[in-house]
Amino acid sequence: MADKNTSTAPAVAPPTRPNRPLSEALLNEKWDHCLSTLLIRSTLGASFGVIFSVLLFKRRSWPVWAGLGFGAGRAWEECDSSFKRATAPSRDGLRVLRP
Amino acid sequence: MLRIAVARSAGLEQGLRLGLRRQWQQPARSWTLIRGYADDRPADKTVLPGVPGAQTGTIAGVPQAPIEATATHNPTQTNLSPNEPPKPPPTPPTPTEVKSNAPAPSTNTGNLPPTGTGTAKTGPSSAPPPKKRRRFRSFLLTLIILSALGYAGGVYYSLVNDNFHDFFTEYVPFGEDAVAYFEEREYRRRFPAREIQGRTWPQTRGENKVTIARQSGVNPRVADENDNAGADLAQKGRHTSAVQENKAKPAESKKEEKPEVTHKLTPKKDEKTVTTPSEPKPTPPAASLVDNQNIAEGQERAVQELVKLVNNVITAVNASPEAPKYANTIASAKSDLDKVIAEIKIMRDQTAQEADTQIKNAHLEFDTAAKELVRRLESEMREQETRWREEYEQERERLSTSYQQKLSAELDAAKKVLESKNQNALLEQEISLQKKFMDSVKAKVEEERSGRLSKLDELSSNVEELEKLTSQWNEVVDTTLQTQHLQVALEALRAKLQESDHPTPFINELVALKEVSKNDEVVSAAIASINPAAYQRGVPSAASIIDRFRRVATEVRKASLLPEDAGVASHAASAVLSRLMFQKKSDRGLPEGEDVEATLARTEVLLEEGDLDAAAREMNGLKGWAGVLSRDWVTECRRVLEVRQAVDVIATEARLKSLLVD
Numbered sequence: 001m002a003d004k005n006t007s008t009a010p011a012v013a014p015p016t017r018p019n020r021p022l023s024e025a026l027l028n029e030k031w032d033h034c035l036s037t038l039l040i041r042s043t044l045g046a047s048f049g050v051i052f053s054v055l056l057f058k059r060r061s062w063p064v065w066a067g068l069g070f071g072a073g074r075a076w077e078e079c080d081s082s083f084k085r086a087t088a089p090s091r092d093g094l095r096v097l098r099p
Numbered sequence: 100m101l102r103i104a105v106a107r108s109a110g111l112e113q114g115l116r117l118g119l120r121r122q123w124q125q126p127a128r129s130w131t132l133i134r135g136y137a138d139d140r141p142a143d144k145t146v147l148p149g150v151p152g153a154q155t156g157t158i159a160g161v162p163q164a165p166i167e168a169t170a171t172h173n174p175t176q177t178n179l180s181p182n183e184p185p186k187p188p189p190t191p192p193t194p195t196e197v198k199s200n201a202p203a204p205s206t207n208t209g210n211l212p213p214t215g216t217g218t219a220k221t222g223p224s225s226a227p228p229p230k231k232r233r234r235f236r237s238f239l240l241t242l243i244i245l246s247a248l249g250y251a252g253g254v255y256y257s258l259v260n261d262n263f264h265d266f267f268t269e270y271v272p273f274g275e276d277a278v279a280y281f282e283e284r285e286y287r288r289r290f291p292a293r294e295i296q297g298r299t300w301p302q303t304r305g306e307n308k309v310t311i312a313r314q315s316g317v318n319p320r321v322a323d324e325n326d327n328a329g330a331d332l333a334q335k336g337r338h339t340s341a342v343q344e345n346k347a348k349p350a351e352s353k354k355e356e357k358p359e360v361t362h363k364l365t366p367k368k369d370e371k372t373v374t375t376p377s378e379p380k381p382t383p384p385a386a387s388l389v390d391n392q393n394i395a396e397g398q399e400r401a402v403q404e405l406v407k408l409v410n411n412v413i414t415a416v417n418a419s420p421e422a423p424k425y426a427n428t429i430a431s432a433k434s435d436l437d438k439v440i441a442e443i444k445i446m447r448d449q450t451a452q453e454a455d456t457q458i459k460n461a462h463l464e465f466d467t468a469a470k471e472l473v474r475r476l477e478s479e480m481r482e483q484e485t486r487w488r489e490e491y492e493q494e495r496e497r498l499s500t501s502y503q504q505k506l507s508a509e510l511d512a513a514k515k516v517l518e519s520k521n522q523n524a525l526l527e528q529e530i531s532l533q534k535k536f537m538d539s540v541k542a543k544v545e546e547e548r549s550g551r552l553s554k555l556d557e558l559s560s561n562v563e564e565l566e567k568l569t570s571q572w573n574e575v576v577d578t579t580l581q582t583q584h585l586q587v588a589l590e591a592l593r594a595k596l597q598e599s600d601h602p603t604p605f606i607n608e609l610v611a612l613k614e615v616s617k618n619d620e621v622v623s624a625a626i627a628s629i630n631p632a633a634y635q636r637g638v639p640s641a642a643s644i645i646d647r648f649r650r651v652a653t654e655v656r657k658a659s660l661l662p663e664d665a666g667v668a669s670h671a672a673s674a675v676l677s678r679l680m681f682q683k684k685s686d687r688g689l690p691e692g693e694d695v696e697a698t699l700a701r702t703e704v705l706l707e708e709g710d711l712d713a714a715a716r717e718m719n720g721l722k723g724w725a726g727v728l729s730r731d732w733v734t735e736c737r738r739v740l741e742v743r744q745a746v747d748v749i750a751t752e753a754r755l756k757s758l759l760v761d
Binding site for chain 2: 024034079
């Protein structure tokens with residue numbers, strides 16, 4: 001029994017799970033992640049656009065915008081999928097045992 | 100190809116731009132030449148394949164005659180256009196120019212489609228025809244040589260490398276045969292002797308072959324009757340019929356006749372020889388022979404001998420020529436013979452009488468001897484009888500004495516057994532008597548003792564009853580104490596649960612409660628129903644639950660407008676638009692409906708009233724993102740409710756126990 005084990009060692013702290021957030025903070029965490037990815041991806045895309053515009057396109061501005069759009073689009077897509085996946089419980093690692 | 104095309108386009112440009120000429124070409128002439136050819140083309144058509152096409156047509160077997168023929172600005176082909184005005188002989192091109200132009204009008208020009216609209220579009224084929232042919236020949240030669248070399252190399256390498264062998268034999272035509280030939284040669288070089296012995300020996304020797312004719316062997320044939328007549332007895336013939344005359348007889352009868360003649364001849368000769376000794380019989384016999392049959396006492400053997408002797412003498416005398424002389428003597432001899440015979444008879448009678456007398460004497464002797472023998476035997480038998488009788492008497496006495504001895508011994512043994520039995524019976528009787536005596540003594544002693552000690556037994560039973568009573572009272576006291584302890588432990592647990600603002604573990608209280616309850620089933624079941632995380636981490640108080648509910652409610656409200664499968668846009672829209680919504684107030688009763696706002700309002704009211712159970716039920720009914728966000732809060736509420744339920748159960752159990760005591 002669990003209570004007998006704990007009676008021998010009552011001072012032991014219960015195991016905490018830091019990786020699992022509180023349920024009400026779930027959406028906030030997702031939003032944080034989304035914003036950071038948006039920033040990073042769009043910055044990356046824009047920088048690639050800058051490089052291309054300098055190297056190939058005679059310093060025109062549209063490659064920069066295109067890169068930015070690519071980055072932002074990727075971030076958006078990732079964010080969207082993360083939101084959509086969140087409600088349904090993840091099935092990663094689950095296996096079906098056949099008789 | 101690109102290069103060729105460029106060259107061709109350059110040539111076309113050349114054709115168009117009249118100013119750009121090769122240095123050995125005259126500008127005006129070339130222009131007129133081109134135009135003239137374009138005009139005269141229909142006229143030339145019939146001529147074209149004949150003269151120059153015979154030279155160019157050999158190239159690669161492609162029908163390129165028209166295109167080749169269009170290269171009229173080539174100054175070397177002067178005979179192409181017969182109606183062209185005579186021109187001055189062009190200056191021959193320098194060898195370097197020829198080399199530089201050589202690739203452009205190569206054989207490939209014919210394969211390309213016409214590119215421009217102009218007729219002077221083809222590249223100039225400046226190379227002279229004999230040289231071209233020689234080049235083609237050399238190209239063909241080099242091609243053949245190269246391919247042969249490559250083939251040979253491939254064969255050799257396929258003998259060396261196995262992978263290449265597979266590739267070569269599979270993809271190169273006749274490669275397999277070639278490689279197999281070389282392998283066979285190698286094999287023969289390596290094993291010559293075995294090869295000769297094994298395969299080619301019977302063929303190379305050339306010995307006379309045995310040919311079997313067609314007609315040889317056994318073949319069927321109709322049997323001929325006249326072939327071997329008489330060999331087969333089953334066949335029909337004369338031997339089967341008894342009536343038919345035997346034709347083979349004459350030969351045999353002739354053969355048989357010859358011995359008959361000889362047989363007949365031999366006995367005749369014998370007869371002659373037999374008859375011859377009877378012929379010389381001049382003298383008559385002196386006397387007749389004595390008849391040995393009719394003589395007296397003919398059965399006697401001595402008489403017969405005698406007669407034989409006399410007969411011999413008579414025959415001897417008869418044989419002699421002076422037979423009549425001895426006739427008297429022979430007659431006297433005959434009379435003597437009769438006398439002798441008579442004497443013999445007398446002697447025989449005498450000996451017979453003597454023998455009779457001797458026989459009688461012998462009979463008498465035998466009778467006396469037999470009588471003596473019988474007498475002696477009788478006396479012996481008598482003696483033996485008397486001896487046997489004596490022995491019999493002795494034996495009988497001996498047997499009777501032995502039997503009497505045995506009888507007396509057995510009688511003694513029976514007597515002894517009887518005595519011992521009697522003694523045993525006596526001993527048993529004695530023992531039983533002693534036992535009876537002991538029993539009677541014991542019974543009397545017991546009677547005496549029970550009379551005095553019965554009072555002691557009563558006393559001891561009384562003491563036992565008293566002990567039982569005291570022990571019962573002790574149990575009562577113990578149970579009361581136990582219930583009291585249970586109550587105390589329960590109170591401690593309740594206090595621990597209520598006093599703390601932040602969750603604190605209450606393991607110690609639970610352990611104490613379990614020990615006090617002495618493994619009561621209800622109490623242990625109630626404790627087991629509590630989630631281990633609850634007593635390890637503690638349970639939040641009602642105030643903290645309400646506080647957390649406020650935080651959860653704001654988050655849930657943000658996600659209240661989300662559709663089923665929401666993406667980023669809908670999340671953002673929901674977060675923004677939910678701020679603009681009016682909150683449902685519960686001032687005038689609980690709001691109805693399944694929407695998130697109504698649920699939140701009802702839950703808040705229930706929480707303020709202290710009904711944690713109903714509040715948790717309400718929040719548990721949320722779905723989608725709202726349910727996901729409020730999941731942790733609901734589980735916390737459930738844990739608190741479990742603890743409360745367990746404590747209530749334990750309290751009722753304790754109360755029941757305290758009631759049962761009295």
